[in-house]
Amino acid sequence: MILVLGIIAGVSIAGALALSAFRQNVTFFFDPSEVVAGKVPAGERFRLGGMVTKGSVQRAPGSLEVRFVVTDFSHDVPVTYSGVLPDLFREGAGVVAHGTMRPDGTFVADEVLAKHDEKYMPPEVARSLKRHRGESRADSSSAGESATPPPVAAPGSGS
């Protein structure tokens, strides 16, 4: 009986601890539009995902510091990162960065992920891009601008 009660107590404590660990330690995903719209709670660590804008990667020669722009084709967020970029990181490809926003609107990344499969596009990035590409097309057609469809590989097309 003591054993059973002990186990029940143990299991419930474990559950409670796991839940609190969970609350504190999940990181949410936001796309550039959500970031620009101010949906990210101030100071929170989150994951920013989108495409690396072509021609946006800049670095001071010889420095580990690199800057690039992540876009969902509606809004852009500048990102700064210091360190080795993953093998599959390239302009015009999907990327997910972990980090926090600086007050000046720059995302400071401490980890940049571009997963190890060429066919791979993070599903959340793919979904966000689909949504925003739809929107931007609607916007531009109503405004009569010449819509340039972003030169993006669809997820799974193996560009």
Next chain:
Amino acid sequence: MLPELGHFALILALLLAGLQALFGIAGPWLGRERWVAAVTPAVAGQAVMVSTAVACLIASFVGNDFSVSYVAENSNTALPLFYRVAAMWGAHEGSLLLWILLLALWTVAVAIGSSGLPQRFAARVLGVLGVVSFGFLLFTLATSNPFLRLDPPAPDGRDLNPILQDPGLAVHPPILYTGYVGFAVAFAFACAAMLEGRLDQDWARWTRPWTTAAWSFLTCGIALGSFWAYYELGWGGFWFWDPVENASFMPWLVGTALVHSLAVTDKRGLFKSWTLLLAILAFSLSMLGTFLVRSGVLVSVHSFAADPSRGIFILVFLIVMIGGALALYAWRAPLLKSTAGFELGARESFLLFNNVLLVIAAGTVFAGTLAPLISDALKLGTVSVGPPYFNPTFLMSMLPLIALLSVGIHANWKRGRLKDKQRMLLYTFVVAAVLGCGLAFGVYYRGKLLSAVGATLGMWIVLSSLVDPIDRWRRGLSVPRAVLGMTTAHLGLALAVIALTTVQSFTTERDVALSPGETASVGGYEFRFLGVQPVEGPNYDALGGTVEVTRHGAPVALLKPQKRSYWVQHQVTSETAIKMHHGSNVLIALGESLGAGRWSLRIQIRPLVSLIWLAAFIMAVGGALAATDRRYRAAGAPAGARAAVAAQGAA
């Protein structure tokens, strides 16, 4: 011609698996002796057909038959022969075929090993395995046929994913799958026992060697995967809590619980329902792992292209298998009566804690792995769950587990007489604490609490485990193989605990920018960059960096990390360079050219990390020793050992 032959063999295998299931389950039910006798030939025929299909697919790869879609997708004329063979299981369709092959081989091993069991019981076991095999064969033929032809044939293949072009591909998937699939045997024994209504201690004893063998393979497979990820992925991490890693780790945790609870059911006839449920759960998690990996619903480095019809098929199959087994359980539950009792300090209660803690650990991993899916489905936002969640929650259930282990192995069955052991336990703990703190604070200087606790608990397991065998040895008594296996596995665990907590606490990692001739100091080592030169491989071009590593001026190694660009897929991969020095692994990955002649390099120093894989191997050896104990052979399951060897030979 060969692909058609393979396809045809696969269809015949499906039919034979169906017959095997029908004869095996309905035969004993209806009391038809002829049906029961026909099960073994069906097993043999199915194994021959599946092997034929595998041979045909491998031959298509070796012969560069790019009219086969799967070959064209995953091979290339420039691909070295070794990888053309291993490419067979390099993607979804082929790895399913590998799964089916291993299941067929396990089934043959069970058929051979069950010659001493009651014939009807053995037929039921093989029948349940036939159901599993039928499901997977149907899945393969219906949604993932590896023999589909291309018209017109491709001029050349699209090549094997460069990240897989590594010797790790030859060993990691087969060994891991052998473990995964092996839990089907425990599942089949549990289902057969329930079908027969024979829920005594016998089925537990018959199952034990098989379960332990599967567990050993799974342990090895997970460690190999971890090692592969460490040197191949370029991050230098050994465990990422990636969904696919978790998918293999959950069955391992539950399988470990099952191995222990089977011991109680075998020896004392207790925990019967719990053992049955664990056997069902372990295999369910194996299948769920397949579902998670194959359906592409989770984000992972391993995910293949997603195809919803596949996911739905596996989901339905999963529901049928698990639901069926649970219904069987509900039907037979009234037969499950445990008559014996035990005291609080008895070995049974320690094993109960072991089981509860392991299942809690599996539960927290499960929650963390599926949380992103659930949160997404409920539109609560897209979340990711990483090490900050997994590490503390996992530790929370593991620390008490390893602390209780040192005490539990000295507890007696049935009676809680730990008093006579108190003094010995105290002494070993004090010595372990001195050694553990010595390692954490002495050897690695800046001691951290976690590593001191981990090292102490690990040392305690070592000392406490050795007391009994040394005592027996001094008195000239022999140590039974099962006890030897258990002790070996526990020593492996102790080593893993020490290594893991040390690595977690004392890893040094830095990204540096260096131009040729420059030196960087990281973690007590000096790294002198000597520049980058082009290197040519069989199917890739590479840039090879050279880094001279010294410690206080004394040479340690000349490391040559590479950045490879594969011709066909134009994919870039990093080949890390690793040197083991004084127990620490020094790892360098070549980054990219930063301009102005400088290159980025990732440097990482992980103390004792190699011990983690060694520890896993020791655990697997312990399992193999225990599985081959004479006791199981005398009891009428003669081929636990032979089976494991056969499966390994096939792998």
